[in-house]
Amino acid sequence: MAHIFSSSRQRSASRQLQDPSLQGHPASYTSIIPMPEADINQTQASASPSPKPQMATSSTHLSAEVAEPIPRHWKLDFPDAPLLLTPLLRLTFQSLLIISLGHSHLETVWEISNADERVWIDQKDRLSDRINTVTVISGLMLSSTIGLITTVPPRPSLLNYTEAGPYICALFSFGVVLGGLVVGSTATFVMTKCPQRWFRETLMGSRSRICCTLILVAYPFFSVGLSTIILAIGLLAAAFQSANPIIRNGCIFVLLMPCSLIPIFAWTQSERFHSKVSVNSQDAERLPLHVAHDPNI
Secondary structure (H helix, E strand, O other): OHHHHHHHHHHHHHHHHHOHHHOOOOOOOHHHOOOOHHHHHHHHHHHOOOOOOOOOOOHHHHHHHHOOOOOHHHOOOOOOOOOOOHHHHHHHHHHHHHHHHOOOOHHHHHHHHOOOHHHHHHHHHHHHHHHHHHHHHHHHHHHHHHHHHHOOOOOOOOOOOOOHHHHHHHHHHHHHHHHHHHHHHHHHHHHOOOOHHHHHHHHOOOHHHHHHHHHHHHHHHHHHHHHHHHHHHHHHHHHHOOOOHHHHHHHHHHHHHHHHHHHHHHHHHOHHHHHHHHHHHHHHHHOOOOOOOOOOO
């Protein structure tokens, strides 16, 4: 090999001396040197076009593509209802849906029920936490009501809740909150073992089943609210019969404090109003600002 390289160099040098056009240029003898096989393979690999990378598709996206269209009875419409009752039915159904499942429409619930198992389990855990929270409140209400029913007031002249009216209200409150506690515990037990197909085809198989399922899930919340209202009415009736003016006047202030939070809570949850305000503000920002030119300035 060394003899071949030396002879090739001598021939290239002689050609450069004979040909004046090649003078001043380096001797090109690399063209006759054989290229190693590894370099040839590397050159071919770099010259060949690289294959296009394939985009990875998540399981949630695939499930959304192959998901069935939402059934008609899942949609928020009432074609058979009278025209005047349609807004009221829609508002009632939407409120029941928000209280029970935490969504304002069933399209999101349909997507979750058709998603992968991980998303479904996560949503079930959130719903179970909501029901458990209401169940704990029901237990506290139950213990408080039992205390009022089974004990004698220490100062009957100040607040006598063993009168006929307050005592009946306490008994009704006890019964309502006890039923909510039982229904909430049952709903939690059922939801922990509820598969996606059973939820779609059985619990939400028709419009009547959807309404019944939403009522069962939302009943613990309604029971706590109704029990609180009934017990508050009984205690207010007992306070109005008190001989102490501070208790008679103070019970009104105590009642107005939680009631004043209702419009505040409604203001924070009014998504439609805030969306309209934000759209109007964005439109106002996009409007061109015209400044009047005063020729006297």
